[in-house]
Amino acid sequence: MTGGPVDLHAADEAWLRRAVDLARQGRPDGADPNPRVGALLVDAGGVVVGEGFHAGAGTPHAEVVALREAGGRAEGTTAYVSLEPCAHTGRTGPCADALLAAGVARVVYAGADPTVEAAGGAERLRAAGVRVQHHPLTAAEELNRRWTAAVTSGRPFVTWKVGATLDGRVAAADGTSRWITGPQARRDVHRLRAEVGAIVVGTGTALADDPALTVRDEAGEPVGRQPLRVVVGRREVPAGAAVRADDHWLQVDSPDPFDTLKPLHDKQIRHVLLEGGPTLAAAWLQAGAIDEVRAYVAPTLLGAGPALVGDLGVATIAEAVRLELADVARLGEDVRLTLRPAPA
Numbered sequence: 382m383t384g385g386p387v388d389l390h391a392a393d394e395a396w397l398r399r400a401v402d403l404a405r406q407g408r409p410d411g412a413d414p415n416p417r418v419g420a421l422l423v424d425a426g427g428v429v430v431g432e433g434f435h436a437g438a439g440t441p442h443a444e445v446v447a448l449r450e451a452g453g454r455a456e457g458t459t460a461y462v463s464l465e466p467c468a469h470t471g472r473t474g475p476c477a478d479a480l481l482a483a484g485v486a487r488v489v490y491a492g493a494d495p496t497v498e499a500a501g502g503a504e505r506l507r508a509a510g511v512r513v514q515h516h517p518l519t520a521a522e523e524l525n526r527r528w529t530a531a532v533t534s535g536r537p538f539v540t541w542k543v544g545a546t547l548d549g550r551v552a553a554a555d556g557t558s559r560w561i562t563g564p565q566a567r568r569d570v571h572r573l574r575a576e577v578g579a580i581v582v583g584t585g586t587a588l589a590d591d592p593a594l595t596v597r598d599e600a601g602e603p604v605g606r607q608p609l610r611v612v613v614g615r616r617e618v619p620a621g622a623a624v625r626a627d628d629h630w631l632q633v634d635s636p637d638p639f640d641t642l643k644p645l646h647d648k649q650i651r652h653v654l655l656e657g658g659p660t661l662a663a664a665w666l667q668a669g670a671i672d673e674v675r676a677y678v679a680p681t682l683l684g685a686g687p688a689l690v691g692d693l694g695v696a697t698i699a700e701a702v703r704l705e706l707a708d709v710a711r712l713g714e715d716v717r718l719t720l721r722p723a724p725a
């Protein structure tokens with residue numbers, strides 16, 4: 382029996398959606414090496430006897446949190462999990478075994494585990510006589526979209542963020558660029574920074590703008606876990622530069638994006654934010670290393686000054702780099718576009 386997707390009763394689907402809602406309480410995908418997962422245990426009378434979510438690498442998996450809450454009441458329940466229960470011993474033990482040991486009678490899960498190491502929980506449970514149902518939900522996929530892309534491709538998911546004027550410029554002729562976009566757009570960027578494991582800029586941007594590349598609150602104070610700061614290029618970054626404020630930074634000489642992404646992936650970073658400048662963005666775009674574009678467009682014209690992306694080798698309109706529009710939002714006076722490379 383292969384156990385493909387099945388149709389579920391409305392009540393089952395509602396419980397599964399609850400598991401996805403629980404998962405949302407975990408850290409955003411990309412801020413942690415692990416996916417977001419939620420789980421709940423429901424007894425024959427429709428009573429929730431335990432629920433939980435995964436709070437990040439090194440902490441118990443969602444199923445284990447729910448099982449602990451349920452204690453002896455877990456026996457005979459149905460477990461609803463937003464991701465296939467794992468079958469591996471990683472930082473914690475296999476959830477499939479924990480569910481078996483607790484006597485759970487049925488398991489309904491939404492997303493298949495895309496990792497080679499952890500997959501196989503559904504089969505293990507089935508082999509042990511548990512009724513297992515796989516019911517894919519778009520909401521569950523969306524929750525770990527970047528994480529899934531990263532673990533299946535073997536490199537972090539890359540979002541290129543750029544703030545520009547209506548005429549696509551990122552600075553004025555004299556190099557000044559503070560501020561092109563308004564406060565709402567800048568706050569949005571800090572939310573985005575909080576969701577990534579690393580922020581990458583070129584030496585050109587590091588030297589010209591001296592960005593801190595930190596996640597800050599309204600008062601401008603750094604808050605929470607900070608992404609790794611990465612500077613790409615051969616030029617020396619002076620010791621007094623803001624990116625070198627502490628040891629949480631590194632420099633990569635090579636312009637080849639994969640020379641940056643490989644070590645970040647090895648550090649378990651699943652989502653990287655590329656923040657400039659035009660030369661680096663062009664190199665990464667041409668190498669196919671950009672998965673998503675976040676463009677903040679201000680209702681401003683400069684008429685001169687550097688463009689948001691450098692030479693892409695496009696000689697004629699047929700060679701244009703095409704992007705697909707995934708979302709548009711108004712942030713104060715600015716417009717935020719979320720775009721993805723169009724499939725070739």
Ligand code: AOF
Nearest residue numbers: 418435442443466467471472473476499
């Ligand atoms: C689950 N439930 O709540 C999570 C799962 O080495 P670890 O312990 O940090 O495990 C990480 C892997 O386990 C992760 O890459 C993913 O495949 C799976 N995550 N699985 O059954 C959970 N967070």
Ligand code: ZN
Nearest residue numbers: 442467475476
């Ligand atoms: Zn697990």
